[in-house]
Amino acid sequence: MRFIFVTLSVFLPNMAAAFTLNSSNDSLFRGWQNSEVTFNVNTANCPTGMDIPGLIEEAVKVWNNVPTSRVKISYNSSTSSTTFASPTTVYCETNFQGVTGADQDYVPAAAAVQPSGHYAIGGLLYLNVSGGQANISLYDRTSLLVIIAHEVGHILGLGHSQEPSALMYYNAGGKQHLTLGQDDIDGVSYLYPRNEFNGDKMMGCGLLRNSSSLPRHPSGGTFAMLMLLLLLPLFVYARLRFSVSSFIDPP
Numbered sequence: 098m099r100f101i102f103v104t105l106s107v108f109l110p111n112m113a114a115a116f117t118l119n120s121s122n123d124s125l126f127r128g129w130q131n132s133e134v135t136f137n138v139n140t141a142n143c144p145t146g147m148d149i150p151g152l153i154e155e156a157v158k159v160w161n162n163v164p165t166s167r168v169k170i171s172y173n174s175s176t177s178s179t180t181f182a183s184p185t186t187v188y189c190e191t192n193f194q195g196v197t198g199a200d201q202d203y204v205p206a207a208a209a210v211q212p213s214g215h216y217a218i219g220g221l222l223y224l225n226v227s228g229g230q231a232n233i234s235l236y237d238r239t240s241l242l243v244i245i246a247h248e249v250g251h252i253l254g255l256g257h258s259q260e261p262s263a264l265m266y267y268n269a270g271g272k273q274h275l276t277l278g279q280d281d282i283d284g285v286s287y288l289y290p291r292n293e294f295n296g297d298k299m300m301g302c303g304l305l306r307n308s309s310s311l312p313r314h315p316s317g318g319t320f321a322m323l324m325l326l327l328l329l330p331l332f333v334y335a336r337l338r339f340s341v342s343s344f345i346d347p348p
């Protein structure tokens with residue numbers, strides 16, 4: 098099975114500082130065709146008391162609130178799956194290093210996307226619950242949110258950024274706040290550009306003219322009839338006044 102695999106491990110794309118796509122061999126990769134991306138969570142083996150669905154719902158807000166992007170991510174439901182699925186599966190892996198190949202002492206999470214054509218059709222997000230030093234139970238809540246939001250970025254189709262201020266910087270572990278950098282905003286807006294003209298919104302003259310549900314400008318005939326109705330009382334008034342004046346003051 099072909100899939101794109103990324104982790105928080107050292108991965109420096111050979112490019113100028115900019116967002117990258119989560120695909121090294123498909124420059125036309127465009128993430129998910131449906132911009133409403135959802136996550137199913139398998140909480141088996143996850144740390145007791147850790148609200149993984151709640152963490153996901155909190156972490157995805159930064160991606161959902163980009164004004165120039167239409168992507169909407171949400172928690173969907175629980176699952177018992179540990180494999181690729183659409184929507185994306187999230188689960189806690191006890192054999193994290195063996196399954197992902199990432200160092201369980203440094204990498205708290207990993208993500209993989211299954212492509213078809215230029216789009217993602219499946220996603221898998223692994224959380225490290227191994228005996229290593231990067232077990233997610235050893236991180237505070239803010240760090241967990243940063244880690245999950247970073248992996249969600251991979252699921253959306255983004256690769257690593259060389260910008261240290263970006264959430265998608267390869268080393269997200271040291272970040273103290275969950276925020277997006279301009280590079281992240283540029284990346285998600287590139288993959289999921291917001292189209293203001295969808296949904297028949299009143300955002301442009303072209304749309305107004307093309308909408309059958311909106312009032313049209315009056316036609317030439319209608320305009321002439323309206324003007325006649327407005328001017329007729331004035332005409333009648335002027336005629337009456339002229340006639341009266343003629344009666345009082347005959348020439």
Ligand SMILES: [Zn+2]
Pocket residue numbers: 103104105106247251257266267
């Ligand atoms: Zn990463």
